[in-house]
Amino acid sequence: MTTMYTLEHEWINIEDHEAATVGITHHAQDALGDVVFVDLPAVGSTFKKGDVAGVVESVKAAADLYMPVSGEVVEVNEALRGDPSLANSDPLGHGWFFKVHVSNMAEFEQLMDGPEYDKLVKNS
């Protein structure tokens, strides 16, 4: 598995562990509604797993963006900053939020895999 999921309905793809991509799930964007603003972390900042790294806001509400694993932010999605609706239209692709240099692979392996996450969504 290269993509894992969190209880906060984020995904992280670790094809490149020095620049693992983080975004929100289809379920998360659907629950939020039309995304109109994202506050992305600064490149170079480091966070622990579970820290609030940013904010995603719809017309209705604001939701925190959590770090799925500890690490340093190495890139943010400038296209998403300019067009936050990408988080709705392509949450698993062009609507990614930031990339992180994972400092502890064990944290990644503790996250949910696809089938586990699907079960969580189905039961929510």
Place this chain on the structure above:
Amino acid sequence: MSTPELSKTPLHALHLELGAKMVAFAGYEMPVSYPSGVLAEHRHCRASAALFDVSHMGQIRLAGTDAAAALETLLPVDVVDLGMSRQRYGLFTNSSGGILDDLMVTRREDDLLLVVNASNKDADLKHLVTHIGHRCRVVAMPEQALLALQGPKAVGVLSRLDPELADLTFLTGRRSTLNGAECYVTRSGYTGEDGFEISVPAEQAESLARALLARPEVRPAGLGARDTLRLEAGMCLHGHDIDANTTPIEAGLGWAIQKVRRDGGARHGGYPGAEAIDGQLARGVSSKRVGLVGLERAPVRAGAIIKDGRGHKLGHVTSGTLSPTVDQPIAMAYLATNHTQAGTEVLAEVRGKLLPMRVSAMPFTPHRYFRG
């Protein structure tokens, strides 16, 4: 998910059929949005026509020859001189001049029709029965649903069902037979657009809603769009922008108090909090409600603290969103009166950052009412 203790409107099954996202609101399970989403619903209302189910709101009849004079003992509004078929905005006040609820009142041939907020309707009914129940008949109307058809194409849609409705002007009402249902229709709404509110017997509401939705101009809209539309229109939401601790003067709703009810007027005072409100009219207020437009992208929401450039607190935000029409953050806030001049720059504290905003006249988007 449905919670058993929540009430349902007569359109509940239709909302589910249309794929609405349902939420608990004021004790009802209500559609917050449909699959097209809040933004599309908002824009459709500004461009065409949107149908809202507002059956959760309270409809109350006051009947009897003394009803208007009796009602004037509870609000600072001219009801006695309200012409036949005319509608007016009103506010129930408490003894300190705070706003218990806001409402619309329409003089019909046999009664006054009040429409009050869903979250306050039980309290309003009790308030009316307690204070004026001995002077007029106070009758709740749970047998009536309420639909709002709003937007520039609403008149075209509704006048196909009853051509005479095209002649109604803003804030007037009339009886109308729509799709076989005996309705009472007012040209009014909560969006800033031209539009209608339709009081329809509950058992005929779904059929009427389906007939309206069958028109290509009409799409359903939920509470999410209703909130962003009213905010752009500069209209208050009770419980957020006005409440028992804010007076009509602080709220910038002095226009709702006609001359005849003010100091020197023929029926001056005589409602709860008159002394406090007259005092504020004469001497001014220390804080008032203003509009704010954000100069950056981040929405500024209810609860955000507003500061001046030196970090002194000036007030707080009571409603805010990113305006779909002007594509900037908009908000309502109460600010110290000496910072309420249009154009004044202030700072909103959001997640530890200070975001620049500018005091702005309201509405944020122009009203487009039909005044004849």
